[in-house]
Amino acid sequence: DIQMTQSPSTLSASVGDRVTITCRASQSISGWLAWYQQKPGKAPKLIIYEASSLMSGVPSRFSGSGSGTEFVLTISSLQPDDFATFYCQQYQRYPPTFGQGTKVEMK
Amino acid sequence: QVQLVESGGGVVQPERSLTLSCAASGFSFKSCVMHWVRQAPGKGLEWVSGISLDGNDKHYADSVKGRFTVSRDNSKNTLNLQMNSLTTEDTGVYYCAREGYGSGYCGTFDPWGQGVLVTVSS
Numbered sequence A: 001d002i003q004m005t006q007s008p009s010t011l012s013a014s015v016g017d018r019v020t021i022t023c024r025a026s027q028s029i030s031g032w033l034a035w036y037q038q039k040p041g042k043a044p045k046l047i048i049y050e051a052s053s054l055m056s057g058v059p060s061r062f063s064g065s066g067s068g069t070e071f072v073l074t075i076s077s078l079q080p081d082d083f084a085t086f087y088c089q090q091y092q093r094y095p096p097t098f099g100q101g102t103k104v105e106m107k
Numbered sequence B: 001q002v003q004l005v006e007s008g009g010g011v012v013q014p015e016r017s018l019t020l021s022c023a024a025s026g027f028s029f030k031s032c033v034m035h036w037v038r039q040a041p042g043k044g045l046e047w048v049s050g051i052s053l054d055g056n057d058k059h060y061a062d063s064v065k066g067r068f069t070v071s072r073d074n075s076k077n078t079l080n081l082q083m084n085s086l087t088t089e090d091t092g093v094y095y096c097a098r099e100g101y102g103s104g105y106c107g108t109f110d111p112w113g114q115g116v117l118v119t120v121s122s
Helices: none
Strands: A004-007 A010-013 A019-025 A033-038 A045-049 A062-067 A070-075 A085-090 A102-106 B003-007 B010-012 B018-025 B034-039 B045-051 B058-060 B068-073 B078-083 B092-099 B109-112 B116-120
Touching: A004 A085, A010 A019, A019 A033, A019 A085, A019 A102, A033 A062, A045 A062, A045 B109, A070 A085, B003 B092, B018 B034, B018 B092, B018 B116, B034 B078, B034 B109, B045 B068, B045 B078, B058 B068
Parallel strands: A010 A102, B010 B116
Antiparallel strands: A004 A019, A019 A070, A033 A045, A033 A085, A062 A070, A085 A102, B003 B018, B018 B078, B034 B045, B034 B092, B045 B058, B068 B078, B092 B109, B092 B116
């Protein structure tokens, strides 16, 4: 199975901060990477697919980059609604696998 | 609008069985690959199972292979997960999710249901 590793596990930030989350794959997944946002008690929501394509309705302050084994999710200016846990997921091959998650909390 | 609603969760003793269902609406269910993803309390996301459009092709995580069976009824727009020989490790929220379709999107999970809690405890 392809292992996905996110860093950091927890990130403390303030409104307006630029936030960066890294996701590394144990082998190349080309660009087959998705990012999800999950708020407490809610289902995950797909925000980025194919490493850098933003889902419709997702604010443009979110962006994704990377290919191969290293990927980055960036929030250009953190907003109050963005405090949540973010997961990466590879869909290069079965089984689909997720990173362990990065919790973005208020500093 | 697209909606996925899970049901069937609850408290069950170890080694017993439980069946989850997911009712789909607002889209062409028969045209979509479907999945189950779970989340243990306070933990991350774990893919559990996926099923093809016609139900003939099924995939399972190693952790549930041989114990769980996924199925679908396209006439009723329903996805099911039969869970046997449950252990405490199976405790968590179970989500059904539609697989994305289209260029670059196939293989993602969008949207997800609200989830249903399964608690395996004696």
